[in-house]
Amino acid sequence: MMTEKRENWGSRFGFLMAAAGSAVGLGNIWRFPYLTGMNGGGAFIIIYLGCVALVGLCIMTAEFAVGRRSGLAAVGAYKSVSDRWSFAGALGVLSGFFIMGFYPVVGGWSLAYIAKSFTGLLAAPEAIGDAFGAFITNPVEPLVWMVIYLAINVVIVAKGIQSGIEAAGKVMMPLLYVILIAIIFRTVSLPGGGEGLKFLFTPDFSKVTGQTFLAALGQAFFSLSLGMGCMITYGSYLSKDEKLPQNALIVTTMDTSVALLAAVAIFPALFAFGVEPTAGPGLVFVVIPQVFAQMGGFGVIFSALFFLLLFIAALTSSVSLLEVVVAYLIDQQKMPRKKAVYITSAIMAVMCILASLSLGVMSGFTIFGVGFFDFFDILTDKIFLAIGGGLLAIFVGFFMKKEDLKDELTNGGTISFGAFEVWYNLTKYVIPLVIAWIAFAGITAIQQKSLMIFGLAVIAVFAIFSKKL
Ligand code: PFF
Numbered sequence: 497m498m499t500e501k502r503e504n505w506g507s508r509f510g511f512l513m514a515a516a517g518s519a520v521g522l523g524n525i526w527r528f529p530y531l532t533g534m535n536g537g538g539a540f541i542i543i544y545l546g547c548v549a550l551v552g553l554c555i556m557t558a559e560f561a562v563g564r565r566s567g568l569a570a571v572g573a574y575k576s577v578s579d580r581w582s583f584a585g586a587l588g589v590l591s592g593f594f595i596m597g598f599y600p601v602v603g604g605w606s607l608a609y610i611a612k613s614f615t616g617l618l619a620a621p622e623a624i625g626d627a628f629g630a631f632i633t634n635p636v637e638p639l640v641w642m643v644i645y646l647a648i649n650v651v652i653v654a655k656g657i658q659s660g661i662e663a664a665g666k667v668m669m670p671l672l673y674v675i676l677i678a679i680i681f682r683t684v685s686l687p688g689g690g691e692g693l694k695f696l697f698t699p700d701f702s703k704v705t706g707q708t709f710l711a712a713l714g715q716a717f718f719s720l721s722l723g724m725g726c727m728i729t730y731g732s733y734l735s736k737d738e739k740l741p742q743n744a745l746i747v748t749t750m751d752t753s754v755a756l757l758a759a760v761a762i763f764p765a766l767f768a769f770g771v772e773p774t775a776g777p778g779l780v781f782v783v784i785p786q787v788f789a790q791m792g793g794f795g796v797i798f799s800a801l802f803f804l805l806l807f808i809a810a811l812t813s814s815v816s817l818l819e820v821v822v823a824y825l826i827d828q829q830k831m832p833r834k835k836a837v838y839i840t841s842a843i844m845a846v847m848c849i850l851a852s853l854s855l856g857v858m859s860g861f862t863i864f865g866v867g868f869f870d871f872f873d874i875l876t877d878k879i880f881l882a883i884g885g886g887l888l889a890i891f892v893g894f895f896m897k898k899e900d901l902k903d904e905l906t907n908g909g910t911i912s913f914g915a916f917e918v919w920y921n922l923t924k925y926v927i928p929l930v931i932a933w934i935a936f937a938g939i940t941a942i943q944q945k946s947l948m949i950f951g952l953a954v955i956a957v958f959a960i961f962s963k964k965l
Contacts, residue, residue, distance in 0.1 A: 502827075503657040504565065504733050508689050510658070511738070512746055513665035515730050518813025519751035521670065522602055523719040525809050526780045527756040529762045531711055533773030536703030537695040541756070543709060547716040548752055551930060554923045555722045555885055557744040558892045561904045563731025564740065569823035570725025575898055578623065582886040583962035585824075587955060588725030591880040592820035593840075595724075597847035597872035599814050600649070604641035604682030604852075605781060613800035618789035623784045633856030642848050646841055648811060653818045654837045657733050661815050668808045669750075675805045680761045682791075682798055695773060696763050705931040706937070713934050718877060720751055723885030729823045740905055741913050754809075764774065780806065818844070847872065864947035871947065878938055879951035886931035893924025915919065 505511035532540050566573040569586035583949050608631065609617070617624065632638055652660045683689060717723050731740070743872070765787045788799040820838065825836035850858070854867030863871055892901065898920065905913045913919075942948050 506658040513669040516750040517665040519683030520814035524755040539701035539925035544712040552716045557726035560740045561730035570727040572827045583958040591724035596844040598851045603645040603810040607804040608641040621789035639728030683765040686768035692767035699915040723881035724891035882935040889927040
């Protein structure tokens with residue numbers, strides 16, 4: 497069979513927009529502000545920044561190095577060093593697959609809410625909560641939006657790296673910054689908004705517990721798209737003269753800046769309208785439209801812009817998730833790109849239908865004690881990603897040759913990477929221990945014990961059959 501030539505990114509800017517696009521997603525705009533609200537504001541932000549700088553930056557550098565060294569996506573990259581380790585890559589592919597079992601559902605909601613902003617959503621602020629409940633439990637409407645959302649992903653990923661993912665990132669990421677800054681200008685100037693900024697930037701360490709550290713570290717992983725081979729895959733399309741540590745620093749900074757900007761956009765609005773910052777998961781779809789409804793004339797525009805922002809952020813992340821699976825099928829199964837995209841997304845659509853229906857008509861149907869939506873979410877978010885990240889750190893530290901890593905990170909000795917020893921020792925010794933602690937504490941705190949056992953069993957089966965993957 498003819499195999500397609502493996503593409504590279506067309507430009508450095510294009511790669512950076514695509515990688516930052518992957519990182520910036522629902523994790524930044526929806527999850528980060530709500531976690532900050534629930535964990536003491538400024539104190540959480542300081543701990544989060546520490547986690548990003550210590551763990552996130554090192555793992556991203558490592559993923560780029562592993563990907564570019566092998567020139568292959570997750571499974572192939574591990575396999576090129578040791579057959580035994582291909583299971584860690586396969587676990588990443590499975591994580592990407594499962595995250596795509598619910599991410600497009602929420603992506604579809606964001607699309608729907610762009611439209612709903614113009615069609616009367618804001619007219620009755622007191623009914624916004626009920627309207628959201630009615631929308632997500634409807635058996636048809638969210639499915640239509642999900643299919644539209646997934647179809648947009650299909651079109652982008654089917655076009656390939658340069659004219660698909662890279663082109664989309666180059667347009668959408670700058671647009672995302674523009675919209676975010678426009679919203680900040682509006683919300684920061686609201687009367688009473690200053691209180692929100694004070695909450696964000698005055699740390700209250702009395703609220704900090706061990707759980708706060710766990711939440712911060714877990715969030716750093718999810719937000720930076722680490723622990724499932726996504727940045728390995730994106731790194732595999734990088735040319736040999738790109739400076740990996742510098743690119744990792746830029747992507748990490750962009751992701752963190754969007755999380756901080758999203759918090760700066762949202763908190764003044766919450767405080768100005770007397771909404772509790774601890775409102776939790778309903779924050780984006782219920783509280784934000786309520787806030788904009790009270791804003792008068794321009795509320796509709798700001799609401800539509802906000803959901804456009806959420807849609808763009810989600811889209812550039814979900815294309816990376818789809819690409820992780822597609823790249824595996826291209827590299828390891830020698831499948832043509834388009835075929836890989838169509839097959840993969842068809843299965844994802846079925847999973848998303850189950851996930852969406854599990855919030856409504858199928859709410860009584862559970863597997864391992866949870867509905868399909870939570871099954872895909874908890875399994876990846878709480879079990880697979882942390883373990884995937886820990887495995888990567890161990891693989892890099894103990895199974896790759898130190899001189900190979902140095903060679904890759906210094907482009908064959910042509911550029912300097914002064915912090916190499918610090919990076920190497922952190923990745924090899926400190927990070928596996930930190931992640932082991934999080935994984936242990938996080939997994940044992942999960943209420944759905946049978947789901948946890950299932951997740952660990954999947955990992956064990958993968959490890960046993962690693963040579964076949
Ligand atoms: N980083 C994305 C977010 O913050 O929403 C989610 C994500 C994308 C996680 C890609 C993992 C991944 F490989």
